[in-house]
Amino acid sequence: MRLLAIESSCDETSAAIIEDSSVRSVVISSQIKIHAEYGGVVPELATREHLANLQPVVREALVQAGFAASELNAICATQGPGLPPALMIGWKAAQSMAFALKVPMIGVNHVEAHLYSPWFQGDPPRAYWEGFQPNISLVISGGHTLLAQVNHPLDHAIIGSTQDDAAGECFDKCAKLLRLGYPGGPIMDRLATQGNPEAYTFARPMLNQDNHDFSFSGLKTSVRYFLEKHPELVEDDVALPDLCASIQAAIVEVLVKKTIRVARRQRLGCITLSGGVACNTGLRKAFQQACEKHELNLQVAPLNLCTDNAAMVGLLGERYLQKAIPTNNWQADIRPSWRLTEPA
Numbered sequence: 001m002r003l004l005a006i007e008s009s010c011d012e013t014s015a016a017i018i019e020d021s022s023v024r025s026v027v028i029s030s031q032i033k034i035h036a037e038y039g040g041v042v043p044e045l046a047t048r049e050h051l052a053n054l055q056p057v058v059r060e061a062l063v064q065a066g067f068a069a070s071e072l073n074a075i076c077a078t079q080g081p082g083l084p085p086a087l088m089i090g091w092k093a094a095q096s097m098a099f100a101l102k103v104p105m106i107g108v109n110h111v112e113a114h115l116y117s118p119w120f121q122g123d124p125p126r127a128y129w130e131g132f133q134p135n136i137s138l139v140i141s142g143g144h145t146l147l148a149q150v151n152h153p154l155d156h157a158i159i160g161s162t163q164d165d166a167a168g169e170c171f172d173k174c175a176k177l178l179r180l181g182y183p184g185g186p187i188m189d190r191l192a193t194q195g196n197p198e199a200y201t202f203a204r205p206m207l208n209q210d211n212h213d214f215s216f217s218g219l220k221t222s223v224r225y226f227l228e229k230h231p232e233l234v235e236d237d238v239a240l241p242d243l244c245a246s247i248q249a250a251i252v253e254v255l256v257k258k259t260i261r262v263a264r265r266q267r268l269g270c271i272t273l274s275g276g277v278a279c280n281t282g283l284r285k286a287f288q289q290a291c292e293k294h295e296l297n298l299q300v301a302p303l304n305l306c307t308d309n310a311a312m313v314g315l316l317g318e319r320y321l322q323k324a325i326p327t328n329n330w331q332a333d334i335r336p337s338w339r340l341t342e343p344a
């Protein structure tokens with residue numbers, strides 16, 4: 001089984017070739033520099049970039065894998081959730097190829113692809129479904145923050161989610177208040193390694209509430225009020241790393257404690273992490289320590305599969321095919337608001 005996967009839900013144009021559960025090639029064209037000037041993703045610009053980059057990215061993925069398009073057995077693409085015009089570019093290209101090649105067309109949920117990416121390991125990555133353990137899965141990205149209980153591959157239930165901002169959005173918005181550039185998450189991460197996480201105290205929203213939900217907009221607001229009172233700190237080279245470390249510590253503590261709590265309560269011995277925020281050094285370290293303490297297995301998506309990429313889309317798409325889950329026909333539309341609780 002050889003398939004092409006396409007991802008274009010936000011600001012990366014990506015294509016991957018998957019063969020027998022292994023990634024043969026993955027190409028990612030990032031638009032970060034284009035959107036940095038505006039401090040966030042501009043849908044119109046993202047769409048133009050996808051349009052310009054998709055064909056070269058798909059061609060490069062085929063060249064790197066050493067296959068011709070005619071050798072593909074299936075095509076899959078992110079069908080949702082995401083920015084509608086951005087999704088449309090990848091989806092329509094995938095549909096056209098599937099139609100021309102007369103091969104099955106699979107629509108993959110982007111968040112579900114993140115959710116299972118901790119089971120895609122190695123260099124090149126391959127899917128280790130045989131090593132799967134029932135788990136509590138934390139998906140933390142720029143657009144989503146959720147906790148799921150995963151019983152088997154493709155059998156999961158959402159047990160908690162953010163009530164407002166996603167964790168990555170909180171990193172990015174706080175970084176913007178600190179005038180750090182976009183996306184702020186990785187910049188904050190780097191500065192935080194040089195700072196003191198106890199220098200300032202910020203709210204830990206919903207930490208003590210007996211549920212599995214999160215809220216990050218209050219933390220962002222408390223950072224804003226604090227900086228309105230102390231505007232000089234943004235220019236202060238000593239205070240800046242401390243501020244980054246303190247904000248990061250607040251986000252990380254809530255994520256770690258609530259995830260560990262539910263894993264213990266559900267008596268599940270494994271926690272998985274995925275999504276762009278799972279790249280965060282402080283978060284990885286805090287989860288490692290907490291999981292060791294509570295004797296839980298920690299399975300984290302590889303760094304290069306945490307942020308958006310087509311490899312995770314293809315490896316999950318292949319699973320759909322293996323399980324004979326009905327694949328979308330060539331006329332199906334994008335699903336910009338596709339929730340994980342809705343069927344494929």
Ligand code: KG4
Binds near residue numbers: 275
């Ligand atoms: O998964 P992703 O590429 O896109 C979405 O599906 O949203 O995640 C992007 C998010 C951004 O908010 C970015 O700031 C955050 O992941 N991120 C990080 C780090 N690397 C990426 N946040 C904190 N620390 C990092 N090292």
Ligand code: ZN
Binds near residue numbers: 142275276307
């Ligand atoms: Zn994503």
